[in-house]
Amino acid sequence: MNFHTLITTYRNFWTRERAVSFFKGVLLFIVALFIEGYADGYVSRLSGLSVDDLILSHIPTIDIDIIIIMGPLALTFLILLLLIFQPRYINFTLKTLAVFIIIRSFFISLTHLGVDPHQLQIDTSSVGFGLYNFLYNTKGDFFFSGHTGIPFLMSLIFWEEKTWRYVFLATSVLLGVSVLLAHIHYSIDVFAAPFMAFGIFSISKFLFPKDFSAI
Numbered sequence: 001m002n003f004h005t006l007i008t009t010y011r012n013f014w015t016r017e018r019a020v021s022f023f024k025g026v027l028l029f030i031v032a033l034f035i036e037g038y039a040d041g042y043v044s045r046l047s048g049l050s051v052d053d054l055i056l057s058h059i060p061t062i063d064i065d066i067i068i069i070m071g072p073l074a075l076t077f078l079i080l081l082l083l084i085f086q087p088r089y090i091n092f093t094l095k096t097l098a099v100f101i102i103i104r105s106f107f108i109s110l111t112h113l114g115v116d117p118h119q120l121q122i123d124t125s126s127v128g129f130g131l132y133n134f135l136y137n138t139k140g141d142f143f144f145s146g147h148t149g150i151p152f153l154m155s156l157i158f159w160e161e162k163t164w165r166y167v168f169l170a171t172s173v174l175l176g177v178s179v180l181l182a183h184i185h186y187s188i189d190v191f192a193a194p195f196m197a198f199g200i201f202s203i204s205k206f207l208f209p210k211d212f213s214a215i
Helices: 003-013 016-044 065-085 087-108 129-135 146-157 162-181 187-207 209-213
Strands: none
Touching (some): 065 129, 065 146, 065 162, 087 146, 087 187, 146 162, 146 187, 162 187
């Protein structure tokens, strides 16, 4: 898509109603980030105990810093790029991500687990760690896995785009396996994430039908 085509696409898409919907989505997303910040602070102050895990107890901790750090950053960049070039997805994606963050913040506040004793200690000198640490790296936010859930959610949103559907599904599997191998998440966090993402997607379709109909 060249620049002229992109400009034409934006002009055709951005009606007054969709612009208002976008600003509502931005506001909802900001509220979601405040809720997430409060929830992260709450669970970080608590010292939960680690628990036995059927899968983690039988696999070694593998040093995969590069995937743990660069995977979410690359995913974020990809989502932003897709939304820039396909603006019809912006409003629904923005609001659905906000709902995802709010619901996940609620769930991580309910049960207070400690980190697995064999959790990978991420090298702070790794490429991209500073940005990763600022955007995503919190303590005690286990259920449910955002590494797994967000790319799965994106696969549902971009389901009609066959290539991106499979890219996001593969990313969900890759990051899900990675956080298990790094002992960053318990297995229930990873295996429950796709079901939670599907539920959130369904809720968002009900809450934002006009935005969904645009994609």
